[in-house]
Amino acid sequence: MRIALFVTCLADTLFPEAAKATVRLLERLGHEVVFPQDQTCCGQMHINTGYPDDALRLVRRHVRTFAPYDVVVAPSASCVGSVRHQHALVARRAGDERLASQAEEIARRTYELSELLVDVLGLTDLDAYYPHRVTYHPTCHSLRMIRVGDKPLRLLRAVRGLDLVELPQAEQCCGFGGTFALKNADTSTAMLADKMRHVLATKADVCTAGDASCLMHIGGGLARLRTGVRTVHLAEILANTEPAPAPAGRAQRKTDGVPA
Amino acid sequence: MPTTAPRGVGHLRGDEPFPVAARRSLADAQLRRNLGHATSTIRAKSAAVIDEVPDWQELREAGSAIKADTMARLPELLQQLETAVVAAGGTVHWAVDAVEANRIVTDLVTATGTDRVMKVKSMATQEIGLNEALEAAGIEPVETDLAELIVQLGRDKPSHILVPAIHRNRAEIREIFLREMPGVDPSLTDEPAILAAAARRHLRRTFLSTRVAISGANFAVAETGALAVVESEGNGRMCLTLPDTLITVMGIEKVIPTWADLEVFLQLLPRASTGERMNPYTSMWTGVTPGDGPQDFHLVLLDNGRSAVLADEVGRQALHCIRCSACLNVCPVYERTGGHAYGSVYPGPIGAVLSPQLTGVEDNASLPYASSLCGACFDACPVKIDIPSILVHLRAEHVTAYRSEHRLPSAEAVTMAAAAYTMDHLPMYEAAQRGSRLARFAGRRGRGLPPPLSGWTVGRDLPQPPPQTFREWWTQR
Ligand code: SF4
Numbered sequence: 001m002r003i004a005l006f007v008t009c010l011a012d013t014l015f016p017e018a019a020k021a022t023v024r025l026l027e028r029l030g031h032e033v034v035f036p037q038d039q040t041c042c043g044q045m046h047i048n049t050g051y052p053d054d055a056l057r058l059v060r061r062h063v064r065t066f067a068p069y070d071v072v073v074a075p076s077a078s079c080v081g082s083v084r085h086q087h088a089l090v091a092r093r094a095g096d097e098r099l100a101s102q103a104e105e106i107a108r109r110t111y112e113l114s115e116l117l118v119d120v121l122g123l124t125d126l127d128a129y130y131p132h133r134v135t136y137h138p139t140c141h142s143l144r145m146i147r148v149g150d151k152p153l154r155l156l157r158a159v160r161g162l163d164l165v166e167l168p169q170a171e172q173c174c175g176f177g178g179t180f181a182l183k184n185a186d187t188s189t190a191m192l193a194d195k196m197r198h199v200l201a202t203k204a205d206v207c208t209a210g211d212a213s214c215l216m217h218i219g220g221g222l223a224r225l226r227t228g229v230r231t232v233h234l235a236e237i238l239a240n241t242e243p244a245p246a247p248a249g250r251a252q253r254k255t256d257g258v259p260a
Numbered sequence: 261m262p263t264t265a266p267r268g269v270g271h272l273r274g275d276e277p278f279p280v281a282a283r284r285s286l287a288d289a290q291l292r293r294n295l296g297h298a299t300s301t302i303r304a305k306s307a308a309v310i311d312e313v314p315d316w317q318e319l320r321e322a323g324s325a326i327k328a329d330t331m332a333r334l335p336e337l338l339q340q341l342e343t344a345v346v347a348a349g350g351t352v353h354w355a356v357d358a359v360e361a362n363r364i365v366t367d368l369v370t371a372t373g374t375d376r377v378m379k380v381k382s383m384a385t386q387e388i389g390l391n392e393a394l395e396a397a398g399i400e401p402v403e404t405d406l407a408e409l410i411v412q413l414g415r416d417k418p419s420h421i422l423v424p425a426i427h428r429n430r431a432e433i434r435e436i437f438l439r440e441m442p443g444v445d446p447s448l449t450d451e452p453a454i455l456a457a458a459a460r461r462h463l464r465r466t467f468l469s470t471r472v473a474i475s476g477a478n479f480a481v482a483e484t485g486a487l488a489v490v491e492s493e494g495n496g497r498m499c500l501t502l503p504d505t506l507i508t509v510m511g512i513e514k515v516i517p518t519w520a521d522l523e524v525f526l527q528l529l530p531r532a533s534t535g536e537r538m539n540p541y542t543s544m545w546t547g548v549t550p551g552d553g554p555q556d557f558h559l560v561l562l563d564n565g566r567s568a569v570l571a572d573e574v575g576r577q578a579l580h581c582i583r584c585s586a587c588l589n590v591c592p593v594y595e596r597t598g599g600h601a602y603g604s605v606y607p608g609p610i611g612a613v614l615s616p617q618l619t620g621v622e623d624n625a626s627l628p629y630a631s632s633l634c635g636a637c638f639d640a641c642p643v644k645i646d647i648p649s650i651l652v653h654l655r656a657e658h659v660t661a662y663r664s665e666h667r668l669p670s671a672e673a674v675t676m677a678a679a680a681y682t683m684d685h686l687p688m689y690e691a692a693q694r695g696s697r698l699a700r701f702a703g704r705r706g707r708g709l710p711p712p713l714s715g716w717t718v719g720r721d722l723p724q725p726p727p728q729t730f731r732e733w734w735t736q737r
Contacts, residue, residue: 007730007731009683011730012693012729012730012731013693013696013725013729013730014696014723014725014726015723015726016726016728016729016730016733017726019730020730020733023734035731035734037686037731038686040683040684040686040689041683043680043683045679046676046679046680047652048633048652048655049655049672049676050628050652050655050656050657050658050659051656051659051673051676051677051680052656053656054676054677054679054680055680057680057681057684058680058683058684061683061684086652093656140632140633140634140635140636141635143635144634144635144636144638144639145635171636172592173592173632173634173636175592175632176632177631177632177633177634178633179629180629180631180632180633181720183279183626183629184278184279184282184593184629184630185279186279186282186283186286187279187282187286187593187596187597187630188632189720190286190596191592191593191596191632192720216723217720219723220720220721220722220723221720221721223720223721224720224721
């Protein structure tokens with residue numbers, strides 16, 4: 001299958017390993033991945049912060065960039081959620097009905113990674129190998145905005161060597177929320193503290209999720225505490241195979257702020 | 261253009277922005293323990309009884325549909341309600357805002373010659389600050405709901421729609437009773453049953469000697485003129501049946517078309533709110549019945565900004581709210597900050613969308629941002645109000661309002677416009693990506709970002725940009 005990668009601006013700029021893993025994984029499964037170079041950002045930050053008019057140009061760009069493709073995948077539930085639930089709204093708000101229906105068209109063909117794997121490709125066992133103790137944080141947007149349900153867990157359960165441990169109060173928000181983490185930094189930090197407490201209680205080596213943004217938030221907190229627990233995107237775990245094993249958090253870079 | 265709730269009266273506006281008020285609550289360990297315990301208990305209870313109902317999702321759909329229909333023909337239904345109430349022997353008053361409502365109620369009470377009224381807990385009367393208005397007129401209002409009484413005696417503010425004293429534990433309540441309750445037994449312990457018994461003795465005197473009561477209403481049936489109050493302590497029923505005069509203050513959105521519609525809400529409300537299968541007391545009354553119950557009945561229909569909410573196609577949904585408080589109990593922000601941080605009698609997710617709409621978004625500008633948009637409130641709401649979408653909508657409203665009031669754009673608006681422009685121009689976008697990497701060499705450690713980004717590094721480290729972006733990797737592979 002020919003699959004267009006919607007890399008998302010965050011993964012492109014700060015977490016390329018998650019995107020590279022998505023490419024490796026899909027190619028390993030025998031699919032052709034294309035990367036439409038014109039893409040930049042879906043505009044979610046603008047929309048959620050109150051700037052739908054600024055987001056309009058990004059919606060236009062996104063629609064223009066992805067119109068030619070039948071299947072689009074993104075390693076981010078939150079950006080898929082924006083494409084699915086916000087793009088048409090932004091277009092309608094600007095009175096552009098044509099753009100709105102084009103956006104709806106693209107939304108129908110856009111999948112989050114676990115949706116593509118399970119629903120479109122019909123796979124749960126990807127022949128992946130990851131010999132580590134892992135806990136999964138279902139991000140709010142994967143859980144409630146696009147409703148991926150237990151698809152990521154089904155994929156993780158099929159990974160050989162992986163010891164999956166349940167995260168207490170998994171469904172509670174980690175406190176990121178885009179600009180919420182800036183505008184309500186204290187509340188966000190209090191939410192993060194509880195999330196980290198639960199992650200640490202699992203004694204997992206790795207916390208995974210389908211959203212780089214939440215992992216950046218949780219990972220940033222864990223790094224500040226110097227817990228040794230790493231955050232790794234779901235795609236990186238699934239891309240891993242036995243002939244080419246990777247250590248826990250191979251993709252994890254040292255973060256600034258941790259005294260050397 | 262319909263007007264919003266007036267300033268200087270009632271309790272819809274806070275004194276300080278949400279992040280400032282929240283910081284204080286976050287520092288109060290006792291408060292956070294009380295809240296965490298109470299909300300998780302009620303969440304679990306509610307989830308269990310909702311699980312028992314096989315058609316819960318259909319019920320939610322039905323509730324949402326009835327409300328949408330009601331809002332679509334609100335003026336017509338209110339007129340029908342008025343006709344029915346008058347036909348049943350009641351009197352209907354229309355109050356455009358808090359000032360007018362307070363005046364109507366105060367005049368009605370004064371006319372009876374009494375100087376004390378009893379009250380069943382009512383969000384609408386708190387919204388308009390009726391107790392303060394009555395006190396100013398020399399009338400003593402006595403709250404009869406246990407939690408509301410605790411708040412009143414403690415000279416405190418309610419912090420939850422349903423459990424106004426959720427932020428208090430029983431040791432604190434004992435203190436308040438000992439200090440404020442006339443004639444209380446000094447050997448009082450903090451056993452819940454003992455505390456309740458003390459409140460009961462205290463309230464009984466009021467019930468038996470007060471001739472005027474003031475209530476809110478959970479529902480009003482347009483078809484028959486029947487009003488309904490649901491509660492769990494029985495104090496409401498005392499207020500609704502014992503006095504000579506009953507005055508009900510009700511937000512205009514509380515009307516429902518037919519008696520049959522009650523069936524849906526009386527199933528949704530108790531399970532979503534207190535986690536009960538059925539609320540212990542459901543009281544309904546229609547006008548006056550000679551020789552039985554209050555002989556003088558007044559219904560005050562309160563607008564106070566609701567018409568303005570109704571005029572907004574996206575925000576209108578907030579008027580569907582049946583005040584069950586399920587959204588508060590699941591909200592991770594509310595759980596940590598408590599209700600006072602919201603500055604309005606309507607806290608939590610529904611407060612974050614309702615208060616700014618009632619007052620005009622500029623008077624509550626920080627509230628639409630007091631959410632991480634996690635969506636838990638939407639899933640919990642028994643009438644399916646899409647609170648996250650309204651929050652996002654109100655943020656855009658706020659930005660628009662700011663733009664029209666200020667000659668210069670805000671720093672944030674400049675940043676946002678620049679970011680959107682950059683992201684829409686590929687060479688600039690790629691240059692910005694390279695720039696983010698430069699920061700690495702510029703010696704800027706993750707902890708020391710400049711404002712407004714400094715908030716991020718309060719409790720988290722920023723990741724270091726990777727040596728290569730994805731698109732660089734892609735072109736080289
Ligand atoms: S918004 Fe929904 S969940 Fe929140 S109080 Fe109102 S009815 Fe209940």
